[in-house]
Amino acid sequence: MTRFTQQPPTLRDPYSADPQLRGWLDRLLGDAGHAAAKGRLAELSAEVLGPLRAAHHDAETHPPVLTRFDAWGNRIERVDTAAGWRAQRDAAARHGVVALPYLADSRATWGAGARVVQHALLHLWGPESATFSCPVAMADGAAALLSLPGAAHAVHRDWLDKLTSTDPAVAVTSGQWMTESQGGSDIARSTTTARRTPHGWRLTGDKWFCSAIDSAMAIALARPEGAGPGSRNLVPFLVPRYAGDGVSPAAGLQVLRLKDKLGTRAVPTGEVRLDDVAAHPVGDPDRPGLHTMMTLVVVTRLHNAAAAAGGMRRGLEYARSYAAERTVAGGLLAANPLHRATLGGLAVDTAGAFALAAHAFALLGRAEHGDAEAAAELRLVAPLAKLTTGRLAPAAAGEYLEAFGGAGYVEDTGIPRLLRDAQVLPIWEGTTNVLSVDVLRALTSADGARPLLRRFEAAADAAVHGLPGVAEAVVAAARRLAADVETAAADPRDPRVLAGARELSLRLGHALTAALLLEHAAWALDRGDERPALLASLWTLRQLGRADVSAELHEHYDELV
Ligand code: UCC
Ligand code: FAD
Numbered sequence: 001m002t003r004f005t006q007q008p009p010t011l012r013d014p015y016s017a018d019p020q021l022r023g024w025l026d027r028l029l030g031d032a033g034h035a036a037a038k039g040r041l042a043e044l045s046a047e048v049l050g051p052l053r054a055a056h057h058d059a060e061t062h063p064p065v066l067t068r069f070d071a072w073g074n075r076i077e078r079v080d081t082a083a084g085w086r087a088q089r090d091a092a093a094r095h096g097v098v099a100l101p102y103l104a105d106s107r108a109t110w111g112a113g114a115r116v117v118q119h120a121l122l123h124l125w126g127p128e129s130a131t132f133s134c135p136v137a138m139a140d141g142a143a144a145l146l147s148l149p150g151a152a153h154a155v156h157r158d159w160l161d162k163l164t165s166t167d168p169a170v171a172v173t174s175g176q177w178m179t180e181s182q183g184g185s186d187i188a189r190s191t192t193t194a195r196r197t198p199h200g201w202r203l204t205g206d207k208w209f210c211s212a213i214d215s216a217m218a219i220a221l222a223r224p225e226g227a228g229p230g231s232r233n234l235v236p237f238l239v240p241r242y243a244g245d246g247v248s249p250a251a252g253l254q255v256l257r258l259k260d261k262l263g264t265r266a267v268p269t270g271e272v273r274l275d276d277v278a279a280h281p282v283g284d285p286d287r288p289g290l291h292t293m294m295t296l297v298v299v300t301r302l303h304n305a306a307a308a309a310g311g312m313r314r315g316l317e318y319a320r321s322y323a324a325e326r327t328v329a330g331g332l333l334a335a336n337p338l339h340r341a342t343l344g345g346l347a348v349d350t351a352g353a354f355a356l357a358a359h360a361f362a363l364l365g366r367a368e369h370g371d372a373e374a375a376a377e378l379r380l381v382a383p384l385a386k387l388t389t390g391r392l393a394p395a396a397a398g399e400y401l402e403a404f405g406g407a408g409y410v411e412d413t414g415i416p417r418l419l420r421d422a423q424v425l426p427i428w429e430g431t432t433n434v435l436s437v438d439v440l441r442a443l444t445s446a447d448g449a450r451p452l453l454r455r456f457e458a459a460a461d462a463a464v465h466g467l468p469g470v471a472e473a474v475v476a477a478a479r480r481l482a483a484d485v486e487t488a489a490a491d492p493r494d495p496r497v498l499a500g501a502r503e504l505s506l507r508l509g510h511a512l513t514a515a516l517l518l519e520h521a522a523w524a525l526d527r528g529d530e531r532p533a534l535l536a537s538l539w540t541l542r543q544l545g546r547a548d549v550s551a552e553l554h555e556h557y558d559e560l561v
Contacts, residue, residue: 006407007322007326009317011049011053011314011317021124023531024354024520025120027520027523037117040117040121043095044125045124047095052088052091052125052129053128055084055087055088056128056129056130057414058082058083058085059132060265060266062082062266063266064081064214064267065080066078066258066270068254077248077254079258079270081266085130085266088129090168092125092129092135093165093166093168093171094166094168097122097136098136098139098143098163099166099171100114101368112369113362114365115362116358119306119358122136122303123306123309124310126310128314130266130267131263131264133303134211134264135173135175137303138174138211139163139215140299141219141295141296141297141299141303142159142174142238143164144296144298145219146163148282148295151282155238155280156238159172173215174215176296177210177221178220178297179209180192180207185434187221187290188231190221190222190234192220192222193205193222193224194224194279196225201279201285202279203222203237203239203274203279204274204277206271206272207220207274208271209271210269210270211268211269211428212269213268213269213270213272214268216241216246217238217240218241219237219238219282220237220239221236221237221290222234224285227288234288234293235283235289236281236282236283236292236296237279237280237281237282238279238280238282239278239279250278252274252275253273254275255272256270256273263420263422263423264420264421264424297429297430298364301386301430301435302361302364302382302385305353305385305386306361308353309350309356309358309393311418311425312346312354312396314418315350316347318400318415319346320343322403338554340557341551342403343561344554344561345550347535347561348538351535351539352392352510352513353392353513355513355516356385356513356516357385357389359381359385363377363378379447380449380451380452383438384439384505384508384512387430387435387439388505391426391432393422394423394425394426396422397418397422398419400419401419432505433501436502436505437501439501439508440489440497443485443489448485448489449481452508453485455512455515455516456478458515458519459514460475462518463518466518466521467534467537467538467541469545470540470545473545474511474518474544477510477511484507485504488500510543513543514536514539514543517532517536517540534559538552538553
């Protein structure tokens with residue numbers, strides 16, 4: 001009897017096999033800038049294919065374990081993680097995934113573009129990181145926060161140096177403790193308090209979701225005693241997680257439980273009790289404000305978009321590989337028009353998610369380098385990128401599973417993880433609805449939608465090179481959006497406006513994506529590269545024109561997938 005076997009999907013080198021990534025790096029960094037990054041990207045890519053894939057598998061199959069007490073009844077609160085998780089920690093430091101934008105030599109080489117290079121690293125590594133990309137995101141956010149002028153204390157500097165170290169023996173990651181059981185979206189309800197003592201500040205309260213609880217520090221929101229209610233009176237505090245020995249928990253800190261989660265299973269996410277735990281305010285505690293904390297949150301939301309786009313890219317790659325081997329109805333799946341159209345559509349969505357994430361990181365770099373226009377655009381692009389990619393990723397992941405048939409539902413193929421891990425992306429770092437309300441907030445701020453509306457106009461011009469109907473779809477969508485944005489900005493608290501916030505935000509996100517893809521396509525056409533124009537046209541027709549482009553997706557499968 002012959003044993004029945006199926007060919008497992010293989011992975012090509014994620015850097016050299018991703019023309020969109022390479023094209024965007026050429027444009028955003030210039031040829032010389034991209035050339036300067038190639039060595040780093042190729043090195044990480046090679047590691048992703050080998051040791052990091054193995055480490056990823058190890059960490060996923062050996063979830064973290066919390067031991068609260070030793071055999072003698074002493075409280076130890078030890079979190080044991082897999083060797084693979086620790087290998088990811090080591091790799092994140094060595095490859096500078098957090099550090100890159102903060103290093104003097106990368107700033108000298110790429111300037112604001114260091115954030116673009118960082119995004120490329122995340123894109124390559126994230127899907128094989130066992131979600132170590134989560135503590136990386138929070139460490140980056142904490143580093144951005146500690147880089148603010150208001151965080152100039154020696155304690156801040158010391159932690160910033162560790163967060164941005166490329167030496168695995170020195171580098172640390174951070175947690176981000178915002179959520180409390182009574183409200184994760186509604187941070188205003190936070191009850192954790194901060195008390196000033198002769199020996200410094202002390203925090204007391206319960207934090208309900210604390211991811212990467214093995215990290216050396218966290219940034220926790222707390223309300224200084226005597227401060228008023230509401231989110232405006234919360235202050236970010238730096239909390240060292242461990243005592244001086246680096247092993248025992250900080251005095252007063254308990255990890256009550258690890259969450260049993262649908263996905264992100266390698267990440268230890270704890271429920272934490274703080275009872276007079278030593279902490280250092282970031283910024284002036286007498287002048288509280290959530291806006292300081294939002295420096296961190298904007299960074300982590302961008303990482304979320306990067307994770308969505310990276311995960312979608314990897315799902316596509318696996319599905320492409322499987323389709324090239326699997327036979328149905330007397331031929332290869334990759335030759336079947338309907339399957340080709342299905343994967344072609346996913347390739348277009350993947351390209352859109354990448355464009356949003358890449359653009360957001362480019363803006364972040366420019367904003368951090370003092371570009372006020374970029375900062376104004378980022379205010380709107382950050383929630384749009386997070387919420388739009390956060391909805392695309394689980395939808396795509398569901399399709400990737402289906403593309404494997406039954407094998408996609410079988411745990412040890414590794415495929416179900418794509419869906420489980422994608423499903424967190426629209427929840428943490430602010431749900432789709434909460435970010436849609438944030439979009440309304442941003443639309444009423446100083447520059448409002450102006451930067452986006454300008455992009456839509458430029459896109460309409462660029463679209464004339466695309467497939468028939470593309471320019472018309474952009475112009476019509478832009479006109480409708482301009483009117484709807486004006487209505488929303490006039491009275492963002494009107495229940496009818498609030499009810500439509502999600503729909504409006506997603507339409508804005510899709511139109512922004514079309515604009516970004518078209519902008520890139522126009523640049524690429526000048527260099528004789530027609531693939532980006534195909535992607536941009538298909539995205540625009542599908543998302544803005546609501547057209548059925550199945551025949552084109554089938555026809556152009558080899559270019560798209
Ligand atoms: O989930 C989490 C970590 C997960 C693990 C890490 C994953 C990383 C990605 C990995 C990839 C693999 S941490 C928890 C995340 N939680 C949230 O994001 C909270 C969601 N809720 C919101 O976003 C809400 O919109 C709030 C809490 C930010 C605001 O609600 P309020 O209370 O209604 O706030 P207000 O009154 O509208 O605004 C209060 C202040 C104002 O500033 P001031 O006081 O100067 O007037 C606002 O302008 O906050 C300012 N503000 C902002 N500033 C509010 N939103 C923003 C913003 N987006 N940017 C700048
Ligand atoms: P709620 O706020 O109760 O939301 C319930 C529903 O109400 C949602 O559908 C939401 O969209 C909707 N809703 C809420 N407000 C509005 C509104 N104004 N308008 C319209 N609809 C609204 N948090 C941390 O601080 N640190 C962490 O490290 C962390 N790690 C996490 C890890 C995982 C795996 C998960 C799943 C969550 C993590 N979180 C963390 C918590 C996460 O940020 C929150 O769960 C999230 O922000 C939602 O808050 P909530 O759970 O209180 O839901």
